[in-house]
Amino acid sequence: MVNGAELASEVARRSREAREIISSYIHKTPLEESATFSKMSNSRVYLKYENLQKTGAFKVRGALYKVYKIKDEYRGVVAASAGNHAQGVAYAGKIFGLKTVIVMPESASISKIEATKSYGAEVVLAGRVYDETLQVAKKIAEERGYALIHAFDDLDVMAGQGTIAYELLEQLDSFDVVVAPIGGGGLISGLASVLHAEAPEVKIYGVEPAAAPKTLKSLEEGRPIFIEPRPTIADGLVVKKIGSLTFEIIKTLVSGVVLVEEDELAHSIYLLLERGKVLAEGAGAASLAAMIHGKLPIAGNTSIGIISGGNIDLTHIYRIILRGLSKAGRLAKISGYVPDAPGQLKTILEVIASHRGNVIGIFHDRTSQALPAWNALVSITFEVPGRETIARILSELKERGYEFWLSD
Numbered sequence: 054m055v056n057g058a059e060l061a062s063e064v065a066r067r068s069r070e071a072r073e074i075i076s077s078y079i080h081k082t083p084l085e086e087s088a089t090f091s092k093m094s095n096s097r098v099y100l101k102y103e104n105l106q107k108t109g110a111f112k113v114r115g116a117l118y119k120v121y122k123i124k125d126e127y128r129g130v131v132a133a134s135a136g137n138h139a140q141g142v143a144y145a146g147k148i149f150g151l152k153t154v155i156v157m158p159e160s161a162s163i164s165k166i167e168a169t170k171s172y173g174a175e176v177v178l179a180g181r182v183y184d185e186t187l188q189v190a191k192k193i194a195e196e197r198g199y200a201l202i203h204a205f206d207d208l209d210v211m212a213g214q215g216t217i218a219y220e221l222l223e224q225l226d227s228f229d230v231v232v233a234p235i236g237g238g239g240l241i242s243g244l245a246s247v248l249h250a251e252a253p254e255v256k257i258y259g260v261e262p263a264a265a266p267k268t269l270k271s272l273e274e275g276r277p278i279f280i281e282p283r284p285t286i287a288d289g290l291v292v293k294k295i296g297s298l299t300f301e302i303i304k305t306l307v308s309g310v311v312l313v314e315e316d317e318l319a320h321s322i323y324l325l326l327e328r329g330k331v332l333a334e335g336a337g338a339a340s341l342a343a344m345i346h347g348k349l350p351i352a353g354n355t356s357i358g359i360i361s362g363g364n365i366d367l368t369h370i371y372r373i374i375l376r377g378l379s380k381a382g383r384l385a386k387i388s389g390y391v392p393d394a395p396g397q398l399k400t401i402l403e404v405i406a407s408h409r410g411n412v413i414g415i416f417h418d419r420t421s422q423a424l425p426a427w428n429a430l431v432s433i434t435f436e437v438p439g440r441e442t443i444a445r446i447l448s449e450l451k452e453r454g455y456e457f458w459l460s461d
């Protein structure tokens with residue numbers, strides 16, 4: 054078995070070549086300092102915006118280099134993915150003129166299917182979970198004589214992702230830490246390999262959702278192991294088992310892997326939107342989530358977080374914004390029992406309005422058997438300038454004889 058250091062030096066070597074080949078097909082994405090996130094993490098924070106990359110994620114880097122390398126041997130390429138790898142391979146196939154088949158699970162969202170088709174790929178829907186989808190992709194590759202492009206456990210794919218590190222070295226004279234999300238480990242392995250070769254003093258940290266801690270568990274076991282992931286907003290980081298090549302590189306070069314909770318991911322997406330005017334998907338916001346929620350030893354350092362992608366389902370954003378506003382004390386839902394008599398609700402709404410609360414929803418139940426006699430249950434959702442206002446509204450309602458509480 055080849056060891057992690059040898060694999061990494063090979064990835065770094067290929068990554069130098071990848072840079073030459075792919076740079077005319079991709080964006081050199083911005084690297085920007087953030088005063089807000091620096092303050093929140095006691096570190097000088099820079100963010101690398103790969104959400105602004107072609108196809109909306111860094112994945113296109115690895116796909117382009119891999120497809121370039123095999124383009125003369127095969128007539129077409131196949132990939133199994135419902136996410137950013139699908140779009141990356143579809144884009145790369147189009148650039149290098151290869152037929153492309155993307156196999157997606159039957160549950161894939163319409164927006165992802167349409168985006169992939171828009172790059173000219175043939176989309177096949179098959180399987181309920183990734184493993185089933187992958188089996189179908191393998192079969193198609195065999196039948197048609199196409200190359201199957203792995204999403205992470207491939208030295209060329211890692212080398213493509215590693216081109217981000219060359220950009221960082223050009224964009225910033227000196228930095229201490231790079232933080233990256235981990236799905237199957239291709240991104241972090243590429244980054245770690247290049248940085249180890251070019252700037253070995255830089256520390257690399259990996260982040261994964263607590264719902265899918267496959268790398269952390271594998272490192273504890275000393276070998277890649279299967280986990281059963283729970284649902285997470287960072288769907289790009291859901292993999293049952295880390296790659297065997299990526300595991301070797303991570304074990305050798307990555308300084309630590311930390312977990313982030315769903316609330317921390319949602320909060321980071323919200324903050325990126327509100328403060329940075331930047332749209333990140335769950336996986337894309339994971340690095341920042343770890344940096345601003347005190348998960349990493351970065352105080353006093355210059356740290357770079359990779360915002361790896363921005364392809365979030367728009368129906369999720371609405372819920373994330375509501376949760377974010379609620380966490381920031383700008384949106385409240387209160388409930389209470391109110392005597393079922395004319396004028397009561399009006400008084401309550403007047404109290405809320407007098408504190409500049411703006412009501413956006415009311416629920417009123419007077420029929421439930423569980424209610425105290427002659428009472429109605431009222432739940433009111435409203436926007437407020439800040440958390441203190443919610444407390445003031447609750448206490449004024451109490452003074453007027455209404456017992457209300459915060460509900461969710």
Ligand SMILES: Cc1ncc(COP(=O)(O)O)c(C=O)c1O
Binds near residue numbers: 110237289
């Ligand atoms: C936006 C985003 N970030 C991070 C990752 C994880 O990358 P890797 O599987 O190379 O670890 C993915 C994987 O699909 C992704 O789509």
